[in-house]
Amino acid sequence: MVHIRTTITRRGLGALLAAGLLATGLSGCGNSDTGGDAGGTDKIVLGFSQVGAESGWRTANTNSIKEAAGAAGIELKFDDAQQKQENQIKAIRNFIQQKVDVIAFSPVVESGWDTVLKEARDAKIPVILTDRSVDSADKTLYQTFIGSDFVKEGRLSGEWLVEQTRSATGPVNIVELQGTTGSAPANDRRKGFAEAIAANPNLKVVASQSGDFTRAGGKQVMEQFLKANPKIDVLFAHNDDMGLGALEAITAAGKVPGKDITIITIDAVKDGMQALADGKFNFIAECSPLLGPQLMDLVKKVHAGESVPTRVETEETTFTVEQAKAALPTRKY
């Protein structure tokens, strides 16, 4: 009886180790091809820790960075944090140990970075934040933050709506599909949008729920919105995917998306642009993932010791139905 139990425990332990190895193997495969001493060549070495591969947007972002690094002759050590802050902190510590020249990362969450960023500063390695920011009070912990301005995206969306409803006399009921609760894009887009629509007192957000940035979430929330609110004029979704999910719910409720309900989203991924071109969406504020070339420029500058602005915005735009039809054939993602 007793040795049976020990055997099982040992087996369990072995399996645990195996699973651990497997996990390390998975997360490590991004940078396993580099290795060796980073200071060996004249190439600039960039350690980059990506959030994960949670969406098409993210994949395009990753590809842009990889391509731009190759084009700029920068050696890239790429790490996929699989949505976990501890993985990301581990990756940054690895970069510090390997003495890379510059560290860049897209933080999984906003808070809790001070310690590891101080370690990087002590090792005299400049840090660039991409896509998402951190909430550290000490702004000297990183050189610059390049990424979309989420507040601006929300504001652009709101301004477009204000423009469209200028002639409206009665109240305009808006429902909002928020991104993942507490995430920076959700908070900022919400804020920017609210600021912009304050210009017209007729515009009112009657319901706002998180759809977790996913199609299934968007659809599920929209179904309840439609039942709880007899009159919905506008849907503002924090990303295309939630908007696409909501489309299904709107159609199922017997309404015509784009006509009965005006739909505004953010991101401009391919499926979203298609919906816009088809007239099912009405407006998209772009959130471009293609910040690779801009990032590589910044990497070279901080490596050379040049001063860079503390905030760099990704080059991006907005789309109406007509613009979408024109842009769709040449979209990269």
Add this chain to the structure above:
Amino acid sequence: MSTVRTRVTTITGHRLFWPLVVLLVLLAANTVHRPSFLSVELKNGHLYGSLIDIVRLSAPLILVALGMSLVIATGGIDLSVGSVVAVSGAVACLYISEQPDQDSLGGVLTALALAFGIALLLGAWNGVLVAVIGIQPIIATLILMVAGRGLAQLITSGQIITVNSGPYRTIGVGHLLTLPFAIVVALAVTLVVAVLTRRTALGMIIEAVGGNAEASRLAGVRSRRITFLVYVVSAACAAVAGFMMTANVSSADGNAAGLWVELDAILAVVIGGTSLAGGRFFLSGTIVGALIIQTLTTSVYAMDIDPQTALLFKAVVVIAVCLIQAPAFRARLRRRRPSTVAPAPAAEKQKEQVPA
């Protein structure tokens, strides 16, 4: 003791009593918030209403939780169901998206068969790790939980695969006899699992293995086969859930599809009164558990509870249900209440006693 009281105790003592009470309270709260919440109307020949939404959206969770019930009954656990959901959905959508005619029924059926087959293989992989190699279930299925999610992303190349297939959409949003097709599928699978376990001896054998594995082995039960089988059944259920979830939005999202569904499924099973230690399992309880979890989510949207507090709200309800379901907690509650049983008449009994 009056018979009324006995009957009341029988009802309140039933393991589904408290979960059902919670479910009714949730529905009542929604109705207070919006009186039309319970109304179900016929729209274009389809039943339409929040209640229908709840049952339809519960369908995938019910499927996953049914499989999970059997696994948990053997004393195991299957953490990989979420990944299997993602993989099966991804495979089916990828295959369909590559068809010249996505509306072809044959193509969709082939896609389903292919994805289902792959899911069975994944289930068999879990089964081999647990039943043959003897790795602890939580570890064995953790491997596929991590690797399977990666596999799903590999299949979708990190993109969301959108399909435009009428037949495939039907699984998620179609209707049959005014009922959403997903509900019909969930009912059918429930029936199959119920018949499989309760009309054969499988259920009892599973409970025997989970209740006492060594005693079952010595009684001649081929427990390895049974253990292997439940992991395959669990993966099969997850695969069907995967079709439902991806068909619901006509797209496969390797990252988000079925994310954390394993935890919801485990919770549904536990709410339903099945012990995580294995042994007796209750399919009806599991279904009530899944309905509670979905009602909770839908309530948040329907009552427009602020997303920041919604998580807390859910946590409080879940803790309440779990506490009420815990025998130890119930016993404590009972002890607090004064005993109503009259002391047995002891005086007239003949007793011998020796002085000290």
Add this chain to the structure above:
Amino acid sequence: MSQRHPVLTMTAISKLFPGVRALDGVDFRLFPGEVHALMGENGAGKSTLIKVLTGVYDTDAGTVTLDGAQVSFAGPMQATAAGVSTVYQEVNLCPNLSVAENIFIGREPRRLGVVDWRETRRRAQALLARLDLHIDVTELLGSYSLAVQQMVAIARAVDVRARVLILDEPTSSLDADEVAQLLRVMRQLRDEGIAILFVTHFLDQVYAIADRITVLRNGRLVGEYLTADLPQIALVEKMIGKELDALERLDSEAGRDPAAVAAGKALVEADGLGRAGSVAPFSLTIHQGEVVGLAGLLGSGRTEVARLLFGADRADRGRLTVAGRPAAVRTPVAAIERDIAFCSENRRTEGLVGELTVRENIILAMQAARGWLRPVPRRRQDELVQRWIEALSIRPADPDMPVRNLSGGNQQKVLLARWLITEPRLLILDEPTRGIDIGAKTEIQRLVAELSDGGMAVLFISAELEEVLRLSHTVAVMRDRQMVAQLANDDSLDADRVMRAIASGAQQEGLEKA
């Protein structure tokens, strides 16, 4: 007995379970410096009374008074804290912790806030030395025999400054020496003024140590007696509530005719069967209708022999022949296919599935043999289960009651019923009468005799020599994991000769089998 006031009094205790009145107005008292035996058949309510006392169950009626103050413990922890400690029949310690850890778990000696391991070990060693047990306290508890584990449990119970010590069947897994050692410890504790509640099935132990006896039957109090006033035969009568003729009649059927069965067909032949580290190669033939008794001390390899024959463990040498055909019995399934059945010694861990019902437990082996796709039809289940509940008088006679709610003896009968419905040709019984009451014991012994008369072969393992001698045609003796003798149970065989074989091993006795 010097003090006038009981340390503990239980008055008019009643406890209801669904469908059963487990205790019905029972009174019980315990005096300091006394050993008080609580006697009764299985299901009489002894365990329930103890569980009510220690707060495992709450009472439906009645009061418990400790030192004159009414108490109601919320659980064993609270009871222990108040000085009422319990050692259960099946050791409730952690086999995966060390002996010292087990003794002090939850109340480790601390220094500066951290556990002082050296002190823990020193005190554990000292405590066990008081019980005359000298073992390495840093070893895992699970690496010691059940007997040692039992003593460790007592050491733990005594160390928490108990005033009331409850020993629930502490001796059922101990051999004679260990029992003597335990009784000595009990006397010592009694003389220190501790009140001891002693539950056992062994009458001679009761008469060796108990000062006072309380008898329960069917959840009711029969009476409280001074041991000196209650002859053994009267005690048994009060326990089972009927005359002893059944027991005596079986007793009078002295010996069985070994020659008659040996002439019959050999059913199972083991030839040099063995397993490294478990049991040395042995050869044994069991004939149709023959009862082979397996005698030997605890841990002598009796159970191991049974497990090899049943395929519960895999033999790594030797051959097995069943009904004249070579049989590779590597798994229980293979044994069951050859009509071999095995009632394990450890009912709770290796026999029954506690939360399944009596019905399900009874049909489990039959169902497993049929495969899950062919369920035993409900009507046939009812028929079989009903028949065997009646035949073995399983109480309560409710097929839908979870089997863990049954008393030990009734659980044993359920296990027997499971195998009997499969109609085996060889029935292996490992300690089938251990820890069960006299009534059930007699019934099981009679059943074994009947089954063998009907042609079934039985391998009967028991620590009780008298029982082995009464039932067996042949007695095989185990010692130090070797089969050292096989003795035909003719008129010349008596307990003395078997004892000598156990003690001295394979001398000239070895080849005596007829």
